[in-house]
Every structure is written in structure tokens, then in C-alpha cells.
Amino acid sequence: MSARVESTSPRDPGALVRTLLILLAVGYVGILVLAPLGGIVWATARAGWSNVSTTLNQPDVRHAYWLTGVITLITVVVTTAFGVLTAWVLARHHFRGRGLLNAVVDLPMAVSPVIVGLMCVLLFGRGGWFEPFFASRGIQVIFALPAMILVTIFICIPFVIREVVPVLHEIGVDEEEAAKTLGASSLQTFVRVTLPSIRWGLMYGVALSTARALGEIGAVLIVSGAIQGQTETATLYIFRAFEERQEPSAYLVALSLAAISIFLLVTIETLKKHKARR
Amino acid sequence: MSSEALPLGRTRAPSATGLRSGLGRWGLRAGALIYLGGMIALPLSAVISKGFANGLDSLRSAMAAPGAVAAIRLTLITALAAALVNAIFGTLLSYVLVRYRFPGRGVLSAVVDLPFAIPTLVTGVMLVALYGPASPVGGWLEAHGIHIVFAPLGVLLALLFVTLPFVVRTVQPVLAELDVAQEEAAEVLGASRLRTFVQIVLPALRPAIAAGTLLSFARALGEFGSIVIVSGNITNHTLTAPVFIFQLASQFRSDEAAAVSAVLFAMSFTLVVVTYRLAGNRGDRP
Numbered sequence: 042m043s044a045r046v047e048s049t050s051p052r053d054p055g056a057l058v059r060t061l062l063i064l065l066a067v068g069y070v071g072i073l074v075l076a077p078l079g080g081i082v083w084a085t086a087r088a089g090w091s092n093v094s095t096t097l098n099q100p101d102v103r104h105a106y107w108l109t110g111v112i113t114l115i116t117v118v119v120t121t122a123f124g125v126l127t128a129w130v131l132a133r134h135h136f137r138g139r140g141l142l143n144a145v146v147d148l149p150m151a152v153s154p155v156i157v158g159l160m161c162v163l164l165f166g167r168g169g170w171f172e173p174f175f176a177s178r179g180i181q182v183i184f185a186l187p188a189m190i191l192v193t194i195f196i197c198i199p200f201v202i203r204e205v206v207p208v209l210h211e212i213g214v215d216e217e218e219a220a221k222t223l224g225a226s227s228l229q230t231f232v233r234v235t236l237p238s239i240r241w242g243l244m245y246g247v248a249l250s251t252a253r254a255l256g257e258i259g260a261v262l263i264v265s266g267a268i269q270g271q272t273e274t275a276t277l278y279i280f281r282a283f284e285e286r287q288e289p290s291a292y293l294v295a296l297s298l299a300a301i302s303i304f305l306l307v308t309i310e311t312l313k314k315h316k317a318r319r
Numbered sequence: 320m321s322s323e324a325l326p327l328g329r330t331r332a333p334s335a336t337g338l339r340s341g342l343g344r345w346g347l348r349a350g351a352l353i354y355l356g357g358m359i360a361l362p363l364s365a366v367i368s369k370g371f372a373n374g375l376d377s378l379r380s381a382m383a384a385p386g387a388v389a390a391i392r393l394t395l396i397t398a399l400a401a402a403l404v405n406a407i408f409g410t411l412l413s414y415v416l417v418r419y420r421f422p423g424r425g426v427l428s429a430v431v432d433l434p435f436a437i438p439t440l441v442t443g444v445m446l447v448a449l450y451g452p453a454s455p456v457g458g459w460l461e462a463h464g465i466h467i468v469f470a471p472l473g474v475l476l477a478l479l480f481v482t483l484p485f486v487v488r489t490v491q492p493v494l495a496e497l498d499v500a501q502e503e504a505a506e507v508l509g510a511s512r513l514r515t516f517v518q519i520v521l522p523a524l525r526p527a528i529a530a531g532t533l534l535s536f537a538r539a540l541g542e543f544g545s546i547v548i549v550s551g552n553i554t555n556h557t558l559t560a561p562v563f564i565f566q567l568a569s570q571f572r573s574d575e576a577a578a579v580s581a582v583l584f585a586m587s588f589t590l591v592v593v594t595y596r597l598a599g600n601r602g603d604r605p
Contacts, residue, residue, distance in 0.1 A: 066408075074430055074434065075430065080450070084454065127354055145360055146359075149359060150538075151590070153541025153543060155568070160363065163573060194358060195358055256544070258544040258547075292444065298441050306429065306436040310429055310432070
């Protein structure tokens with residue numbers, strides 16, 4: 042659409058500027074992002090195949106992957122279900138305090154993950170507001186799975202909502218109104234009319250949410266206690282392996298998480314194109 | 320544009336099924352309120368009330384801890400530096416991505432998004448793998464007196480990596496929608512490329528650049544995962560505010576941790592609010 046700028050004046054010295062700017066941009070991204078990526082691939086490759094089998098055969102490592110999977114799955118299900126509901130309310134309902142609600146959605150973006158973990162400790166830890174309630178029922182929240190899931194959900198709340206709300210605005214209410222007039226129930230209208238329209242935006246939000254949940258460290262580090270083989274996620278394992286100077290294992294698990302993230306990113310890019318085409 | 324201004328939802332209320340749909344609407348609304356209120360507003364209020372339960376005493380005793388002031392100073396300086404570098408290179412990147420067609424453009428665009436997907440801890444590990452003493456690159460740089468791992472420069476690199484997409488992704492859509500007729504007119508009238516950029520393009524992009532820069536500053540203030548690995552967390556040298564909060568929390572000094580958190584949160588929250596005022600047109604705002 043705007044590639045015209047360069048083609049209007051193909052013979053001027055702008056060609057040199059253009060080449061320089063492209064080289065500068067590629068060089069910056071190359072040094073900042075691609076070089077470290079190459080660094081970890083090199084470091085993992087140098088450790089060899091024996092490192093792969095010894096690392097992946099450790100029960101702690103397998104448990105860490107499993108735990109990360111469980112937390113990510115639950116987080117994505119919760120933030121998707123409630124995210125769509127909240128996006129619907131924000132886009133379709135008009136009530137006092139909607140602006141405030143809208144602002145609250147963005148709050149997790151402004152909070153350091155460390156603070157998120159601390160909040161959870163303050164609520165559920167010793168002397169916390171909710172501690173008596175759960176302690177008297179024998180439910181362990183802090184240093185256990187529930188707190189780890191709670192903080193991950195907190196961090197992932199904005200993604201689905203921020204992707205779905207603009208799509209809801211964009212598609213408008215005409216088709217929904219038509220379905221209603223033709224006698225469809227609210228649920229039918231939502232499932233048959235609204236959901237197909239927001240599909241790509243929703244999946245984009247889900248992919249972002251998944252990537253973020255997989256890689257969360259700051260909040261989980263504080264609330265989990267990082268108990269080896271129990272509350273240790275994949276990122277926490279990397280953290281410990283690094284502190285214990287087992288760098289090859291740390292590199293391998295880190296590279297595997299990076300690979301999953303890059304796969305997700307490619308999915309995200311594909312979804313984006315779908316979204317644009319829609 | 321958005322069609323949300325149509326008050327259709329409201330006119331439907333007093334219909335035959337009015338009562339039922341009214342109930343449904345209140346149910347949905349209550350669900351959203353409880354979700355956001357319980358998951359976000361409540362925990363935040365806990366931090367603020369705990370941090371200031373004893374007035375400013377907790378904050379004062381936290382700041383008296385060794386390295387506390389240095390940690391906050393380092394966080395502010397590195398976050399500011401990262402934001403400024405982002406303002407320049409983010410604008411350059413979005414200009415190159417929008418205005419030029421060249422082989423590898425799609426790859427460049429995807430790589431810019433990479434930091435959104437890669438876990439921050441993995442970022443830290445990657446930087447150590449590249450610049451650590453065990454790597455040839457790190458060894459060469461050390462030999463020439465450039466220290467990255469366990470040094471403030473490493474903190475800056477980690478922040479630049481993590482915040483790379485912010486300015487690019489806020490400026491890019493604005494630049495793509497900008498009408499090129501004005502620029503062409505300026506060039507026909509004899510203005511140099513630089514002058515056209517400074518006088519025509521830059522003013523139009525300024526709000527977007529500012530919004531992206533502030534957002535990356537806010538994000539950099541709270542960064543933890545990448546820094547905790549690459550900085551070595553040396554008190555008075557590479558310890559940042561979020562890592563300092565983590566250290567307080569793991570020593571069960573949660574009052575003091577909450578006080579420092581409240582200050583850090585207030586800073587990044589103000590930045591985010593200002594950003595949304597600047598950006599304004601996010602489509603989902605009234």
C-alpha cells in the first residue's frame with residue numbers, strides 16, 4: 042500500500058539510504074535477538090547427545106515439564122472462558138463503571154510478576170486475609186499448585202480479552218440482532234453467530250496466553266517455594282540448574298521452551314494473517 | 320469503524336422476554352465483575368494496604384536495607400535507557416518494515432515479535448550462553464574489557480530484548496495508515512528525505528512513539544526473569560528493584576516487600592495510564 046514511496050524515485054540517492062536503513066534494522070535485530078538464540082543453540086549442541094538423554098531421564102525434569110503443562114492448560118481454559126465472557130460484557134453492555142472495568146483489565150500488564158507472587162503470599166500466606174479459611178479446611182494454597190495456577194491466571198488475564206474486544210466491536214451487533222429476531226436464543230446466537238466471527242482473534246489471544254503461561258517465572262518462584270520434584274515447573278528447573286552450575290541441562294530445557302514458543306509464534310503469525318484476511 | 324455507539328442492546332430490554340434476558344445480562348455482568356475484581360483488584364489492594372499498614376515505616380525500613388536505593392536507581396536508569404533506545408530503533412524498524420519491500424522482510428517482522436513469545440527466563444539463559452565466559456564471544460569481549468554477564472550492560476541488553484516489540488508494534492499501524500501524498504508533495508517541492516521525515520512523518524508518529532516508549536519503560540521497570548539470570552544480582556552493582564523485592568519476600572519480610580512493590584507498581588501503573596491517554600484510539604475504548 043505504501044511501497045510507492047520508494048518506487049516513485051528509483052534513481053535518487055535514496056537507494057543508498059534505503060540499503061543503510063535496512064542493514065541497520067536487520068543488524069540491530071540480529072545482534073539483539075538472533076545472536077543470543079544462536080548462542081543457546083551452540084551451547085546446547087556443544088553439550089552433545091549424552092546431555093539430552095541424561096537431562097530428559099531425570100525424574101525431576103519430567104515432573105517439571107508435566108507441572109508446566111498442567112498449569113498452562115488450566116490457565117488457558119480459565120482465561121479463555123472468563124476472557125470471552127468479560128470481553129462480551131465490555132463490548133456489548135453499557136453500564137456505569139465499564140470504563141473502570143476496562144482499565145482493570147490492563148493492570149496485570151503494569152504489575153511486575155514478582156509483585157504478583159507477593160500479592161498471592163499476602164492473601165494466602167501466614168497472616169494473610171484468606172489464610173484462616175483455607176487452613177481450617179486443610180487446603181494448602183501457598184507452596185502448592187493452587188497458588189501457582191492463581192498467579193499464572195492473573196498474569197494471563199489481559200490476552201484473550203484484549204484480542205476479542207476489538208473484534209466484537211468490529212463485527213457489530215447486526216447479525217446477532219437478526220438471529221434474535223428470527224427466534225434464536227441468546228446461547229444459540231452466541232454459539233452460531235458470534236463465536237465463528239471472533240474465532241481468529243480468540244485463537245490469537247489463546248496462543249499469546251499459552252506462551253506467557255509456559256514461561257512464567259517471577260510470580261511462580263515466590264509462591265511455589267520451588268520444591269524439587271513437587272512444585273518445580275520447567276522454568277523453575279532451569280533456574281535451579283543454573284544456580285547448581287548444571288548449565289548443559291539448563292540450556293537444553295531452556296532451548297526446548299524457546300522451541301515451543303517459536304512454534305506458538307509461527308502459529309500466531311498464521312492466525313494474524315487469517316484475522317487480517319477475514 | 321466501531322458500531323458500539325448503536326444503542327441497540329438497550330432498546331431491546333422491555334420486550335416479551337425482557338425479564339429473562341435482563342437477568343441473563345446481570346448474570347454475565349456479575350461474572351465479569353467478580354472475575355476481574357477478585358482476580359485483579361483484590362490482590363492489588365492487599366499489597367497496597369499491607370505495604371502501608373504501618374504508614375511509611377515499612378518503606379523506610381526497606382529502603383534502609385543495603386543496596387535498596389542503588390537497586391531502585393539501577394532499575395530506573397536501565398529502564399529509561401532501554402526505553403530511549405527503543406524509541407529510536409523501534410521507529411527505525413517500523414519504518415523499514417512498513418515502507419520498504421525487501422527479501423527477508425517477513426522474517427524480520429516475525430523476529431521482532433519473538434520476545435513476546437520467548438519466556439523471559441530463557442532470554443536470560445540465552446544471553447549467558449552467548450556472552451558468558453564459556454562462550455568464544457563472551458571470552459573475546461571480556462578480554463577487551465567489555466563485561467556483559469553479571470554487569471549492568473547485561474541488564475540493559477536483557478531489557479532491550481524483552482521490550483523490543485513495544486514501539487515497533489505501536490508505531491507500525493499508524494505509519495501504515497499515514498497518507499504518503501504529503502510526503503510526495505514535500506519531496507516534489509524539493510525537501511530532502513531527512514527534512515520530509517522530520518517535518519512530515521515524525522510529527523504524525525509522535526503520539527505512537529511516545530506510547531510505545533512509555534509502555535516499554537513500564538515493562539522494563541518490572542522485568543525479573545531475564546535479569547535474575549544475567550545480572551548475578553550483586554548488591555550495589557547489578558541488583559534491580561524487582562529482584563530486591565524477590566529477596567525481601569524470600570526472607571519473609573513481606574511488609575517491606577509490599578512497600579517497595581507499592582512504589583514500583585505506582586510508577587508503572589501511572590505510565591500505563593498515561594500511555595492509554597496518549598494512544599486513545601485503541602478501538603475498545605468509549
